[in-house]
Amino acid sequence: MPDAKIPAETVRALSPGSQPSPETGAHGESGAVGSAPPVISLRGICKAYNIGTPIETEVLHQIDLSLPQGSFCAVMGPSGSGKSTLLNIIGLLDRPSAGTLEVCGEETTNLDDRALTQLRGHKIGFVFQYHHLINAFTALENVMLPMLGAAGFPTPAIRDRAQFLIGRVGLTPWQDHLANHLSGGQQQRVALARALAMNPALLLADEPTGNLDSRSADSVFDLLTQFNQEQGTTVLFVTHNAALAKRCTDRIEVVDGHIQS
Numbered sequence: 001m002p003d004a005k006i007p008a009e010t011v012r013a014l015s016p017g018s019q020p021s022p023e024t025g026a027h028g029e030s031g032a033v034g035s036a037p038p039v040i041s042l043r044g045i046c047k048a049y050n051i052g053t054p055i056e057t058e059v060l061h062q063i064d065l066s067l068p069q070g071s072f073c074a075v076m077g078p079s080g081s082g083k084s085t086l087l088n089i090i091g092l093l094d095r096p097s098a099g100t101l102e103v104c105g106e107e108t109t110n111l112d113d114r115a116l117t118q119l120r121g122h123k124i125g126f127v128f129q130y131h132h133l134i135n136a137f138t139a140l141e142n143v144m145l146p147m148l149g150a151a152g153f154p155t156p157a158i159r160d161r162a163q164f165l166i167g168r169v170g171l172t173p174w175q176d177h178l179a180n181h182l183s184g185g186q187q188q189r190v191a192l193a194r195a196l197a198m199n200p201a202l203l204l205a206d207e208p209t210g211n212l213d214s215r216s217a218d219s220v221f222d223l224l225t226q227f228n229q230e231q232g233t234t235v236l237f238v239t240h241n242a243a244l245a246k247r248c249t250d251r252i253e254v255v256d257g258h259i260q261s
């Protein structure tokens with residue numbers, strides 16, 4: 001792969017990897033729904049910014065939320081209500097100022113940064129409104145990235161897994177195209193394939209269809225639905241699109257930092 005500067009946000013959301021198998025990812029998990037603990041469990045989560053200064057503001061207040069494995073939950077609510085803050089905390093990209101958060105049964109509040117990175121990398125995938133692909137890399141190379149962390153170099157297993165995922169999002173003919181030569185909808189589908197590289201238990205999608213025309217938005221949403229149903233991936237999907245939200249199995253609304261179900 002060519003050298004390129006990787007944006008810090010992308011690096012954080014990408015993960016250390018291990019040797020994957022094409023269809024089940026790094027861990028060979030089937031995604032079957034069983035007696036597993038909730039994928040996420042939040043109790044009394046608060047988030048304040050500028051703590052200890054005159055402009056201290058609490059933007060999330062005493063959030064309780066539990067999502068069982070396999071749920072597909074829409075998150076709606078006005079701009080500025082705290083949706084992204086909530087997803088960043090659930091995704092272990094930001095720490096709460098109070099409360100507890102379990103991810104796949106593991107209590108995270110007392111974990112150090114290294115342990116958080118490890119847990120995030122193996123359990124959580126991210127798709128954002130902007131695709132955050134590396135333009136100097138091909139579609140296939142972008143999907144390989146999360147799996148390269150631990151291996152440090154490309155292996156046939158990593159390439160096979162990436163090719164499988166590129167096929168699942170319908171982009172095999174474009175796999176060797178540079179990311180910035182793809183359409184917006186195609187770029188977001190590559191981002192989705194990359195998010196699923198490690199076969200995460202939880203996919204956090206923060207307005208992934210917000211920049212797309214309605215046809216591309218539908219195609220990304222259909223893929224989310226398929227991965228949810230086929231792999232058992234739990235999906236938390238922030239959207240302003242009421243029609244798409246209706247098609248999710250669960251819905252929550254965030255208003256002024258509170259959850260209204």
Ligand code: ADP
Pocket residue numbers: 049050059077078079080081082083084085086
């Ligand atoms: P949403 O995603 O629902 O639009 P956000 O979670 O991005 O809302 O923001 C919720 C509130 O938190 C907003 O009032 C926003 O200005 C504030 N906020 C977000 N990030 C920061 C930050 N780093 N410092 C201070 N305030 C912030």
Ligand code: MG
Pocket residue numbers: 083084085206
């Ligand atoms: Mg937001």
